[in-house]
Amino acid sequence: MVDQPLLRIKELRTHFHTERGRVTAVDGITLHVEEREILGVVGESGCGKSVTSQSILRLFDEKRTVKYEGEIHFKSKNLLKISNANMQKIRGNDIAMIFQDPLSSLNPVYTIGYQITESIMLHQKLQKKKAYEKAVEMLRLTGIPAPEKRVNDYPHELSGGMRQRAMIAMALACQPRLLIADEPTTALDVTIQAQILDLINRLNQELNMSVIFITHDLGVIAEICTRVVVMYLGQIVEEADVEKLFSNPLHPYTKGLMKSIPQIDGDRSQALHVIEGTVPSLHDVPNGCRFASRCPYASDLCRAKMPELKIVKTGQKVRCWHYEEILEKEEVDV
Amino acid sequence: MILTINKTNPLLEVKGLKKYFDVRNPLGRMEAQVKAINDVSFQLYEGETFGLVGESGCGKSTIGRTLLRLIDPTEGEAIYQNKDIFKLSKKELRNVRQQLQMVFQDPYSSLNPRKRVGSILEEPLKIHRIGTKEERTERVMDILDKVGLRIDHYFRFPHEFSGGQRQRIGLARALIVNPNVVICDEPVSALDVSIQSQIINLLRRLQEEMKLSYLFIAHDISVIRHISDRIGVMYLGKIVEEAPTDSLFSDPLHPYTQALLSAVPLPQPKDKRERIILEGEMPSPMNPPSGCIFHTRCRYVMDICKRQVPVRKEMSTSHFVSCHLH
Numbered sequence: 001m002v003d004q005p006l007l008r009i010k011e012l013r014t015h016f017h018t019e020r021g022r023v024t025a026v027d028g029i030t031l032h033v034e035e036r037e038i039l040g041v042v043g044e045s046g047c048g049k050s051v052t053s054q055s056i057l058r059l060f061d062e063k064r065t066v067k068y069e070g071e072i073h074f075k076s077k078n079l080l081k082i083s084n085a086n087m088q089k090i091r092g093n094d095i096a097m098i099f100q101d102p103l104s105s106l107n108p109v110y111t112i113g114y115q116i117t118e119s120i121m122l123h124q125k126l127q128k129k130k131a132y133e134k135a136v137e138m139l140r141l142t143g144i145p146a147p148e149k150r151v152n153d154y155p156h157e158l159s160g161g162m163r164q165r166a167m168i169a170m171a172l173a174c175q176p177r178l179l180i181a182d183e184p185t186t187a188l189d190v191t192i193q194a195q196i197l198d199l200i201n202r203l204n205q206e207l208n209m210s211v212i213f214i215t216h217d218l219g220v221i222a223e224i225c226t227r228v229v230v231m232y233l234g235q236i237v238e239e240a241d242v243e244k245l246f247s248n249p250l251h252p253y254t255k256g257l258m259k260s261i262p263q264i265d266g267d268r269s270q271a272l273h274v275i276e277g278t279v280p281s282l283h284d285v286p287n288g289c290r291f292a293s294r295c296p297y298a299s300d301l302c303r304a305k306m307p308e309l310k311i312v313k314t315g316q317k318v319r320c321w322h323y324e325e326i327l328e329k330e331e332v333d334v
Numbered sequence: 335m336i337l338t339i340n341k342t343n344p345l346l347e348v349k350g351l352k353k354y355f356d357v358r359n360p361l362g363r364m365e366a367q368v369k370a371i372n373d374v375s376f377q378l379y380e381g382e383t384f385g386l387v388g389e390s391g392c393g394k395s396t397i398g399r400t401l402l403r404l405i406d407p408t409e410g411e412a413i414y415q416n417k418d419i420f421k422l423s424k425k426e427l428r429n430v431r432q433q434l435q436m437v438f439q440d441p442y443s444s445l446n447p448r449k450r451v452g453s454i455l456e457e458p459l460k461i462h463r464i465g466t467k468e469e470r471t472e473r474v475m476d477i478l479d480k481v482g483l484r485i486d487h488y489f490r491f492p493h494e495f496s497g498g499q500r501q502r503i504g505l506a507r508a509l510i511v512n513p514n515v516v517i518c519d520e521p522v523s524a525l526d527v528s529i530q531s532q533i534i535n536l537l538r539r540l541q542e543e544m545k546l547s548y549l550f551i552a553h554d555i556s557v558i559r560h561i562s563d564r565i566g567v568m569y570l571g572k573i574v575e576e577a578p579t580d581s582l583f584s585d586p587l588h589p590y591t592q593a594l595l596s597a598v599p600l601p602q603p604k605d606k607r608e609r610i611i612l613e614g615e616m617p618s619p620m621n622p623p624s625g626c627i628f629h630t631r632c633r634y635v636m637d638i639c640k641r642q643v644p645v646r647k648e649m650s651t652s653h654f655v656s657c658h659l660h
Contacts, residue, residue: 044526044528045497145614159615160390161615162615189389189390190389190594190597190598190599191389191593191594191597191612192615193599194596194597194599194609194611194612195611195612197599198609198611216526216527217599218527218601219598219599219600219601220599221601222599222602222603223599223600223603243603246601246602246603256528257527257528258601260527260528260530260531261527261556261601262531262534262557262560263556264555264556264559264583264595264598264600265583266560268560268579271535271539272531272534272535272560273531274528274532275528278496278498278499278529279526
């Protein structure tokens with residue numbers, strides 16, 4: 001590919017200062033987002049997927065709690081080096097974000113029309129009337145029926161799915177190049193989730209917008225993403241095209257995750273696969289491979305030394321000492 | 335899964351259950367009624383898991399709560415051991431509550447943060463006046479072991495545990511009084527995938543060991559399918575379809591069930607199915623549609639659907655549906 005990727009993150013580390021000492025929630029993330037692609041980031045709570053996305057927009061309090069290391073390149077700028085004022089221009093304009101819970105992300109005392117208009121006026125310097133018309137147009141684009149009327153509603157007057165649409169309308173109002181969607185459908189019902197996924201897919205194609213889609217739901221990943229990053233305890237453990245990831249997962253954690261979800265066409269009489277134990281605390285990160293304490297294949301090497309994220313023959317990247325042996329062993333078993 | 339289900343005598347039989355919540359204006363005058371449960375009937379047989387699935391606001395949790403009389407129903411009966419739970423006196427109700435226990439969704443807010451795990455688990459025994467002090471401690475130790483916790487967890491506080499472990503404590507608290515029926519209200523939906531499977535396996539193991547019957551309430555269709563023997567699909571306060579699990583998934587009859595099943599994202603990227611996208615949203619339960627409650631969003635809507643409430647029909651063995659198409 002000749003084109004530069006839209007977003008390039010290199011060795012990002014996000015440290016938090018807490019009462020119990022420094023915690024590194026994101027520990028050396030390297031990834032990129034191509035133009036027009038939907039990159040999935042999947043992992044369980046505490047794996048650092050949300051911290052990664054919020055670090056891209058520098059949403060944490062840099063004076064007190066957080067320290068970033070590494071590089072985030074976007075439009076030939078390192079976002080971690082630019083001033084706050086310049087960062088403010090990028091937020092909302094070039095990179096927009098939608099969150100899991102639309103009710104707590106919208107201001108309850110203003111109408112959604114006011115809130116969308118406000119962001120358009122702020123970022124695009126449009127006149128109020130023009131901005132208002134644009135707000136209505138954005139609401140229509142996201143499939144809200146009768147947007148001329150809905151624009152005057154307060155957040156509490158909308159249902160969950162409608163609120164998420166309003167959030168998306170607000171995020172898309174300035175035609176961002178990159179949309180970061182942090183668990184946007186987790187709080188919604190499946191039939192509404194299907195509507196929203198459809199919408200994000202359509203907007204991705206129509207508006208030429210890249211998406212980082214953060215979720216814990218592998219089903220959603222399979223449905224919407226082109227490439228996937230799997231995270232565990234602040235690190236990427238595997239990266240692959242969506243088809244490869246599901247047909248040929250390499251990391252024991254990815255394999256475990258896939259086996260532990262009940263399948264809609266699976267064998268019900270069998271017990272579900274279980275990944276033993278729990279995610280270790282960030283205050284007490286293991287020295288070697290971070291998954292070693294829960295991994296059925298862990299060896300002394302794993303417990304002593306952390307594996308690097310390596311590119312393998314299939315084009316995937318995996319962070320595991322033993323992935324080849326595990327593959328061979330599985331073939332023998334079959 | 336227990337296959338020898340006694341089909342003749344249900345352990346718990348719910349008949350015509352209704353729960354309407356009054357909506358009052360600031361002056362206290364009644365303005366409208368929210369029909370959260372609108373004429374629901376089902377049976378729970380010994381040793382089985384009956385799953386109730388539906389989207390938020392369909393009334394599934396309200397059913398669980400009315401059965402334990404955490405909220406009082408508007409109408410209907412719930413027959414347990416030849417007695418109507420809704421007509422019991424306070425004292426009788428206490429006895430029944432020992433046999434009907436509940437596990438809640440949120441393991442964070444359902445445990446008292448100021449109590450140690452030991453006393454959280456002993457409390458139900460004290461309330462039901464079971465055993466001496468030593469016996470109670472022994473039972474707590476027993477149940478800790480059964481749900482996969484350690485004995486030294488006895489002295490810890492809830493905040494020292496992870497979500498999965500807290501859910502184990504919640505389960506232990508329900509099981510310590512040796513119930514027959516456990517109402518599980520979204521017991522795994524707050525948990526991570528890898529922890530979810532641990533709890534589901536535990537629920538199934540304990541069901542066999544302790545001969546439990548579950549009323550399993552959840553919105554996650556894959557989870558419901560995995561654990562249930564029979565499933566009721568709820569929409570807007572009614573059960574629109576009820577069937578044995580395999581029958582429901584191989585041959586969903588109600589258009590809502592079909593849409594619901596097709597909306598579940600599958601972890602198989604190549605396998606793109608035809609999805610049925612439902613237009614719009616669930617109507618307000620304050621003002622449910624006339625005729626068939628689903629007609630406003632149904633693909634196959636006919637004239638009769640708007641006028642007449644469909645009757646429940648048995649299409650194949652134990653597979654019931656309420657729809658004019660059938």
